[in-house]
Amino acid sequence: MERPLVNSTIIGLIALVFVVPLAMVISMACMSFGGSGPNGFSTEGYSEILSTLRLRELLVITTRALLVAATATCVAFLVSWSLFRVGSERFLLFFLTLMTLPFLANEAVRVFAWQHVLSEDGVFNALLSRVAGGDVRLFNATNNLNVLVVMVLNCIPFGVFISTASLKTVPAIYWKVSNDLNLSSTSMFLKIALPLSKVALYASFVVTFFIAFSLSSEVNFLGGASKISLRNLVLSLMSASKFQSIFALGALMTLLIVLFILAFRRVRSSQLLSMS
């Protein structure tokens, strides 16, 4: 009898690897630290994170990440669909390698590049000035819209990878049948691509959400006078020696990931149901 690849021992090991750190981070969030190590138990870390000020920061970070993830997921799926429909295999490989891999390489480099493009004497204003004549100063590298735009651009490649991979795994019979039925491209998109990519869309959203949640270079270098990011929040807590709160934040984040995983199982089940 063949043994399954994933058996209860492996599930147990995975649980150990993920549950133990979660338990540690939850308990560390309740320990107050002195000069020589843990020396007390309190819920101060959680109360600090749930204070009005910190909640407001988390709300800004979360809302921004949701907006970025939703936009990036939609755009990425449309890009993937277009590539899938019109691009040859070779073009698809070429596009994915040359156009998206550099995007995965280094966030700070991309942000600096955009800073150069968006700054007052940057590429955009220079082009506009040449076209319109005079000294056009429409763009500048320090405002919140820039943060959103560059975050979305930085997240799209991740979504493109996931969505393209998903579309490539749709059984060929679906496309063959839809061709035989003379379905329009829009119908194929709405009736086949979208329903069969539910899991991919969800995965793309979750991945880009967590990426956007933790991005900070955009905020630091393009964000004008508003500097709210997860990194700055953690540095602020570190600087105030509120280490418990950092662990509390870690615990909340990990619980959020667990919630996403549970939701993923539901989405996956519903997709399998619709396919059957």
Add this chain to the structure above:
Amino acid sequence: MSSAYTQTSNSYNSNLSRAAFLRLLGLSGASIGLLGLAGCKRDGETIRLYASGTLDIGDGWKRLEQDLGIRLLFDDNGNDSGPIIANMLNGNAAFDYDAGGIQGGIERELALAGKILPWDLSKIPNWETVWPWIKDIPNCKVNGKQYGLPLIVNADSIIYLPDKIGGTVDSYEVLFDPKFKGRTAMEDAWMNSVIFTAIYFKENSIAPIADPGDLTESELGVVMEFLIQKKTEGQFRTFWRGWEDGVRLIKTGEVYAMTGWEPIVYEAQKAGLNAKYAIPREGYEGWSNNLVLHVGAEERGIVDRVHEFANWELGGFYGCEIAKQRGYVVPNSSSVAYAKRTGEFDAAEQERMLEHVRGKFMSDKSKVYWQNTRPKNFKLYEEWWSKLRNA
């Protein structure tokens, strides 16, 4: 056959796959472990320094090896006080490294936690050559003992573009002047921005401030409410962060005046810009990057060697090298004497840089208020700064 796919059956074998995977995992883990152990190997002639990147002189450390037979391993601590304190108090930095280079102010917290040791100044003869007022920097001492040795010092003020401002800047007022709304900036760090504003308040009698580097709760409230109001009015273009951001804002002309580091002015001037560093009538923000002795040195029995290293840093060569590489100065005259004696460095240039910094501290026109990265109310500072970010 170790492949997950066997040629005979041409079918997938999960047991082989898992075995191969676990073997790979085991090998990787062992390799990583061995790499870590290799990093632990050390001898008494090696000193590990955990310091701000600005203190690094790269190949210049070879001279230390020639002079004292000490090999130096330098690790950048990132210069941000929060993570440094986290690594020192809750991490292993105090034990993994023999010495540290920090922005002045966090000595008290580290000393009281038993993570750093006081220097025995009798073992550092070159300490005698350090400028007297530098020896009196209050943040370097804890309970009367010298925990921080100022290695480099400078005094910061306002970077500005005279052509855009329309003249010479001699006051922090320019930062808050509505005429330059949206064209001024401050650093996204309370340890610099709060003290600049407090100096402005104190010296212009806008609010009673006792010590701009260590504000009381009420003083801090007044200063921060003012900054928040100015931010909401759109006075500040941004709160800049890091070298590249600071340089860009001035070089592109997006900001006409901002508080910041002097090397940014040099960088802008190198690019052909007419950028200046103000001599504010209210005074400068003085800062020092201090050498501290980690408890790890005591554990390894190399405290005396670290003292020798500290003495070497104040001996002349290091001062010349840091001035040449980074434009910062060691607060004594050893570097100029060394340059003149050996001819290895341009003595005139060394003297010019030294006099420039000393002039800022000694000029009748200017006062210096010392930066304090760990004021008594540092938690409140942090809270107010978060409020500013949220405003």
